[in-house]
Amino acid sequence: MPSQSLDELLANIDDSKLLKLAEQARRLTRQRFGANIELYTPIYLSNYCANRCSYCSFSADNLVARTKLSDEQLAREIALIKARGIDHVLIVTGEHPKQANISHFLRWLGQLKQHFNSVSIECQQLSLAQYQQLTQAGLDGVYLYQETYNEQTYRRVHLSGFKKDYHRRLQAPFDMANAGVRRIGLGILLGLHDNWRSEAKHLLTTARQLRQRYPNSDISISLPRLRDSHLFATDHAAAKALLQIIVAARLYEPSISIALSTREPAWVRDLLMPYGVTSASVASKTAPGGHQNELTLAQFAISDERSVDEFCQALRALYLMPVQKNWHHGIN
Amino acid sequence: MLTIAEQSFTSRLFVGTGKFSSQQQMQSAITASGSNMATLALRRIDLNHREGDVLAPLQQLNIQLLPNTSGARTAKEAISAALIARELLATNWVKLEIHPNSHHLLPDPMATVSAAEALVKLGFIVLPYCFPDPLLCQTLAEVGCAAVMPLAAPIGSNKGVTMPDMLAYIIEDSPVPVVIDAGLGKPSDAAIAMEMGADAVLVNTAIATAPNPAAMAACFAQAVKTGRKTYEIGYASQSGASASSPLTAFFNHA
Numbered sequence: 097m098p099s100q101s102l103d104e105l106l107a108n109i110d111d112s113k114l115l116k117l118a119e120q121a122r123r124l125t126r127q128r129f130g131a132n133i134e135l136y137t138p139i140y141l142s143n144y145c146a147n148r149c150s151y152c153s154f155s156a157d158n159l160v161a162r163t164k165l166s167d168e169q170l171a172r173e174i175a176l177i178k179a180r181g182i183d184h185v186l187i188v189t190g191e192h193p194k195q196a197n198i199s200h201f202l203r204w205l206g207q208l209k210q211h212f213n214s215v216s217i218e219c220q221q222l223s224l225a226q227y228q229q230l231t232q233a234g235l236d237g238v239y240l241y242q243e244t245y246n247e248q249t250y251r252r253v254h255l256s257g258f259k260k261d262y263h264r265r266l267q268a269p270f271d272m273a274n275a276g277v278r279r280i281g282l283g284i285l286l287g288l289h290d291n292w293r294s295e296a297k298h299l300l301t302t303a304r305q306l307r308q309r310y311p312n313s314d315i316s317i318s319l320p321r322l323r324d325s326h327l328f329a330t331d332h333a334a335a336k337a338l339l340q341i342i343v344a345a346r347l348y349e350p351s352i353s354i355a356l357s358t359r360e361p362a363w364v365r366d367l368l369m370p371y372g373v374t375s376a377s378v379a380s381k382t383a384p385g386g387h388q389n390e391l392t393l394a395q396f397a398i399s400d401e402r403s404v405d406e407f408c409q410a411l412r413a414l415y416l417m418p419v420q421k422n423w424h425h426g427i428n
Numbered sequence: 429m430l431t432i433a434e435q436s437f438t439s440r441l442f443v444g445t446g447k448f449s450s451q452q453q454m455q456s457a458i459t460a461s462g463s464n465m466a467t468l469a470l471r472r473i474d475l476n477h478r479e480g481d482v483l484a485p486l487q488q489l490n491i492q493l494l495p496n497t498s499g500a501r502t503a504k505e506a507i508s509a510a511l512i513a514r515e516l517l518a519t520n521w522v523k524l525e526i527h528p529n530s531h532h533l534l535p536d537p538m539a540t541v542s543a544a545e546a547l548v549k550l551g552f553i554v555l556p557y558c559f560p561d562p563l564l565c566q567t568l569a570e571v572g573c574a575a576v577m578p579l580a581a582p583i584g585s586n587k588g589v590t591m592p593d594m595l596a597y598i599i600e601d602s603p604v605p606v607v608i609d610a611g612l613g614k615p616s617d618a619a620i621a622m623e624m625g626a627d628a629v630l631v632n633t634a635i636a637t638a639p640n641p642a643a644m645a646a647c648f649a650q651a652v653k654t655g656r657k658t659y660e661i662g663y664a665s666q667s668g669a670s671a672s673s674p675l676t677a678f679f680n681h682a
Binding site: 128135278307351417418419421427428 | 447472508
């Protein structure tokens with residue numbers, strides 16, 4: 097296959113060209129990853145947040161009930177998630193140095209590792225030494241999204257708090273790699289900046305840089321989307337943009353993991369799943385204790401609300417293999 | 429008949445299990461392959477038998493299981509994986525795979541030798557996946573590996589036998605069976621490896637991602653048999669047999 101430049105892959109191309117690229121990406125994905133789609137679910141542990149970000153419902157100035165799971169609540173949440181057959185979990189917290197910091201993360205990680213084969217985290221940016229501590233304690237991956245690579249937009253939407261520092265955040269994945277984090281999750285929040293092609297270009301350029309400099313870290317990308325943004329007039333338009341980014345990512349960096357979350361409606365997920373996606377969240381609740389209590393504030397609205405069984409059935413209909421266990425606690 | 433660590437195999441085709449789109453598809457492909465041994469990643473073994481488990485469907489087939497350490501990036505991780513697999517499956521066979529870089533998925537030679545040495549001492553029957561380097565294969569045999577598994581081409585690349593000269597050296601000198609692993613994209617690639625004198629081949633991607641995996645598995649089975657037969661007979665350019673050599677008459681006169 098002739099290798100195509102990133103600019104060509106992300107250019108405004110006609111449907112027939114995109115269709116052709118999508119088919120290449122689908123074949124390359126099967127060749128490298130087989131038919132496997134790795135399943136995971138986020139587990140929200142705290143919604144305390146010291147940042148003010150214009151797009152997030154956890155933002156500090158939102159007058160909502162703040163909560164953090166107690167050990168007992170976490171145990172209940174674990175039992176509910178395990179009962180659904182989930183084996184890969186992603187710890188998610190708001191960014192609050194007092195309510196959710198490295199000592200909490202280490203404690204939660206210890207508790208979760210007893211029950212799940214793979215535990216990753218999405219929290220505030222930590223230091224290299226802290227990433228090292230978590231990795232040594234058995235953490236499998238760290239997800240930290242730049243949200244937008246456009247500095248002006250970044251400053252506009254991040255109003256205050258540690259997260260406001262654009263350049264500091266750009267450094268995070270490199271700190272993770274130096275700390276030996278196994279899987280590094282990069283991401284853009286589509287809808288923040290008005291040019292998704294340039295966002296995708298920055299994201300994939302960063303992914304390649306990281307992969308080349310740190311060949312022993314796996315790179316994963318996520319493409320969450322603000323559904324109320326004006327960037328895409330319809331879900332249909334958004335799905336087309338997402339398809340092109342996924343396809344470009346696969347063809348540009350064949351070994352990259354690509355996650356597609358429950359933020360997208362079921363039909364978008366089913367449509368895009370074969371063309372490069374390798375992992376998918378399922379049965380997500382985006383509030384602390386969300387699996388035991390439906391009433392707490394969610395970080396964002398879930399769109400694909402299918403159960404684990406329903407989602408697996410949909411994957412099978414697409415000739416894809418849902419994989420609930422793709423790691424074994426104790427290897428690392 | 430092929431023998432590895434005193435175990436006999438009627439088929440010289442080993443199969444991988446990680447890329448099928450369903451458990452049924454995997455089962456029918458393995459059955460069609462006639463293979464006696466399938467490798468499975470420890471990380472995909474799920475004793476709870478949830479979606480994506482490869483163990484339960486394999487246990488329904490009459491086939492030897494060869495757990496592998498896929499996902500391990502260091503010797504230490506590979507040893508941990510082998511120990512866990514031994515406990516879960518009650519087998520001391522292990523396919524040793526260490527690829528620190530998931531972009532190229534090439535095996536780390538230094539880590540492989542050191543893990544192989546440690547695992548042999550722990551009583552494992554070790555089949556290491558390695559680069560087709562004759563000296564490396566020699567070292568792996570010396571530390572006690574039961575076979576060597578040099579790659580034909582990078583995993584999943586379907587490129588076929590890319591370094592025939594190196595494989596020929598390995599096959600010629602190896603004191604242990606040589607199983608050509610990874611990169612065989614078509615039955616003819618497997619036939620080439622077998623004609624060269626490989627003891628067996630291991631195929632995964634080319635079967636699992638074919639439009640019809642069971643039919644493709646049967647094609648590989650045939651190619652492996654034909655390739656082996658060809659090697660045993662000795663093909664034309666190598667046979668040296670010539671019924672009408674002028675030298676015969678010359679020597680008869682002497």
